[in-house]
Amino acid sequence: MPSEYEALVAALKLTSVPFAEYGWKTRPEGAYGVVQLDFEAGHLDGGDVKQDRAWEGSVDLFYPKLSDRTDLIEEVEETLAEVLGNRWELNSTRYENGTGLFHVEWAFQVMDTPEAEEPEAGGS
């Protein structure tokens, strides 16, 4: 799991919105969020294995009241900027007629770079 993604999940869970990874079994009351890695967007090969891998993921925010909008969106966007810099964008916004929920979706990219192995000490 990319460490940047783990850092993002941890940071989102510290916000005032309850966040879960890959969805909720039971939809919470009020505003809630979902964060997940969606797919591998690209990679560089090296030594017959994938080395640097770029993953694309998304953050979804659902909230029932229009008045909550500015605070919650700003909070999530500040968290994204803090952890990922500028590697995210607003992907879509919509309103669900059946549930009365607003839905805001951001897409982001994280890198998974394997740490370079330290050369063994004590070699001749």
Added chain:
Amino acid sequence: MPMTMQTDGADDLLKMLQDLGDQASKVAGKALYEGAGVMADEIQRQAGAIATAPFHYSVFLQREPSPEEKAAIQNKVGIARFTHDGLNANTSVGYGNSGYANVAGRMKPVPLIANAINSGTSFMRKQPFFRRAVATGTKTASEKIKSSIEASIDAMTK
């Protein structure tokens, strides 16, 4: 879910296109049509991997897309009418004019179905087939556009 794709690194080809004069627009249009076809194929391919379950209407329970919804997404990918602006040729690939699909006896707009599957809803898990198609198909489509322009120029200059 509009996404933009631009073919870069074709400066030499553009210079050659400019030299072709009146033929340039036709060459660019043909190349764009082939590139758009690659993207449409890739969207269809990614849509083929969407997981489905029999339709049940509920906004309280989680559900997967139904087989009818998946079929609509696979079969109704469209390429928009081309517009030309000088040497630029523009189009869009997706569900902008895809009309409606019959899902469990109700006609539902295909763009709405595509959005719901691609971005998810509060009652449907997201399966981002469109974003995945853009990520995996852009490079191939770009190469197809360049090779088509090169082939057209070769055919004209020989």
